[in-house]
């Protein structure tokens with residue numbers, strides 16, 4: 001019987017490209033199974049699975065019908081601080097045209113174009129959707145206010161977009177938003193046990209996954225690891241506690257790296273220290289889970305490396321960085337001048353009618369463009385958002401890191417590429 005169910009589920013998945021076909025096949029299958037007096041528990045499991053697939057088919061259709069090209073205006077309906085320190089603020093966004101918005105996959109992000117006073121160009125930044133699926137015509141993003149990095153010179157400006165949101169974007173204001181995007185998202189059809197790992201504000205995409213799993217009453221085994229400094233920086237406290245209380249199959253593990261005297265172990269947090277693979281080994285039954293990770297670069301580097309060493313296959317380790325550098329690289333090794341002995345390539349920016357030399361000390365194509373005054377669009381500067389996607393009229397490029405989604409041949413993401421040959425770029 002198990003084989004029958006697997007075969008039938010497989011058929012259902014294939015047929016699910018059409019909602020009607022999926023509905024038809026599901027009801028025929030369900031009738032057949034009942035008529036043969038199959039085990040009720042298995043039938044219930046099968047029904048659950050079919051219902052997830054049908055919902056996904058519906059969501060895909062709604063996504064196609066409701067998505068938009070370019071920017072769309074959204075009104076900030078509500079602002080809510082998510083932590084006692086008020087470092088993370090959620091913004092609830094309603095479409096200004098009051099029409100429906102497309103559903104998104106938990107883990108995806110929105111891209112904002114912000115007219116920040118004093119900036120020569122609109123500032124583009126990505127923020128993960130931080131809630132579960134869209135029930136109403138609403139999205140939510142949760143933004144951490146960024147100060148200058150520790151040890152930065154005293155005149156270093158704070159984060160542009162995050163401070164603009166916190167200090168200037170009020171309820172009733174309008175913001176311009178690109179449609180949900182991103183390749184880091186929960187596989188909603190999978191029934192495998194899943195581990196969600198969030199560090200600092202990197203909890204946003206994994207909380208979206210957690211909320212989705214909870215609200216769809218998934219019966220997968222679910223673990224949620226969240227690392228933060230202490231109770232003052234602990235975001236979405238109630239939301240996470242309530243989910244754990246109400247769902248026996250969802251386990252949360254909260255790690256505080258610097259708990260204060262008022263932080264209660266066993267109530268506010270479970271572990272003193274960082275979220276690492278040792279902690280996971282102590283909690284999980286095995287390494288046979290699908291992992292989704294988002295957090296600060298050192299945490300991500302350590303966790304992904306240690307998971308691999310633990311024997312977790314690469315395809316089960318999904319991660320997203322919020323961008324290694326949201327500001328232009330200021331490294332002294334990257335300049336606008338080629339090194340005399342470095343290998344060089346000619347790069348032509350065809351629209352800007354400019355030809356320059358690139359050498360290995362000159363950074364990415366985006367940095368080369370900016371250093372030469374070419375108006376190149378950018379957002380995450382980390383290969384995630386697609387804002388810098390540029391047609392490659394001639395030549396080939398090397399990717400310095402793995403893009404969220406590799407562009408089609410004939411185009412490239414300038415923020416994470418360097419020339420491999422002489423190039424002509426359509427900027």
Ligand SMILES: Cc1cc2nc3c(=O)[nH]c(=O)nc-3n(C[C@H](O)[C@H](O)[C@H](O)COP(=O)(O)OP(=O)(O)OC[C@H]3O[C@@H](n4cnc5c(N)ncnc54)[C@H](O)[C@@H]3O)c2cc1C
Pocket residue numbers: 109125126127128129130141142143144145146147148149152156157158159160161162163182201204205320321322323326327330380382384385
């Ligand atoms: C896919 C994706 C999803 C994301 N989701 C979220 C999310 O859900 N929530 C969230 O809060 N963020 C998220 N981010 C990060 C977000 O997009 C921004 O990168 C973040 O808010 C910082 O942007 P900013 O404009 O405030 O800071 P920036 O202006 O880009 O500055 C970043 C840092 O550099 C410092 N800095 C500025 N100038 C200099 C200088 N000259 N020298 C040295 N340091 C300098 C600033 O003080 C600041 O600390 C996400 C990013 C990506 C790519």
Ligand code: FES
Pocket residue numbers: 377378379380381382383384385386387388389413414415416
């Ligand atoms: S700027 Fe986001 S992908 Fe290049």
